Amino acid sequence: MLGIFLDTETSGLNPNRCELLEIALKILDVTTGEIKASYESILHMTKEQFERSDASSLQVNGFTLEMVQQGRPQETVSEEIIALFKQQGVKRGKAVFICQNPSFDRAFFSKLIDPDLQEELNWPYHWLDLASMYWAGNVQKGMDQSGPFPWETGVSKDKISTVYNLNPEKKPHRAMNGVDHLIACYEAVVGFPTPTNLPK
Secondary structure (H helix, E strand, O other), X not given: OEEEEEEEEEOOOOXXXXXXXXXXXXXXXXXXXXXXXXXXXXXXXXXXXXOOOOHHHHHHHOOOHHHHHOXXXXXXXXXXXXXXXXXXXXXXXXXXXXXXOHHHHHHHHHHHOOHXXXXXXXXXXOEEEHHHHHHHHHHHHHHHXXXXXXXXXXXXXXXXXXXXXXXXXXXXXXXXHHHHHHHHHHHHHOOOOOOOOOOX
16 A cells, blocks of 8 residues: 655645645655655746735745746646555555645645546545544553553644654755655654654
8 A cells, every 4th residue: 555645735625726836755665664665746826826825824834936937837736646645556546645634635736637537537535634644543542541642742743743752844845855754753643563764
């Protein structure tokens, strides 16, 4: 089974009016932790599009007009991801998406690659989230009195990383940094059954 660990940076929180600035992903074998492939790209944005960005989002990710104007066309990024998924055998039943906030990332990912096309390509429709994995495990720990309940710690990725003595995500946020941090947190929360090549 493959896990597509994915993160995005965007110009705001509302996918109906905001744009995808950057996308990154790593495809791992979830049994061994072996990294099969990785991809990252900043997407091109016009000045007019960038001026509609939410200032608070840009404070978090640090993107500037100059950076996005040097980004790559959406069509190119879409074609490259489709080709990569085909090469890696990403199919429903053989892969899942794993994110910190899949409802957010999926909405922006679907602006890049239309949901009807994703269905035609038989891509996974399961988007799993780290917070739920942490929540389920730590409710049990709380009941066993072997750890805190998840609502006592919080379930953001940085809060989860603190529980496991991991470093917080690097700032300003970048999509690949988010992916690497997500993988580190996933390894701590869930683990790989037969690890062979874990990310450092």
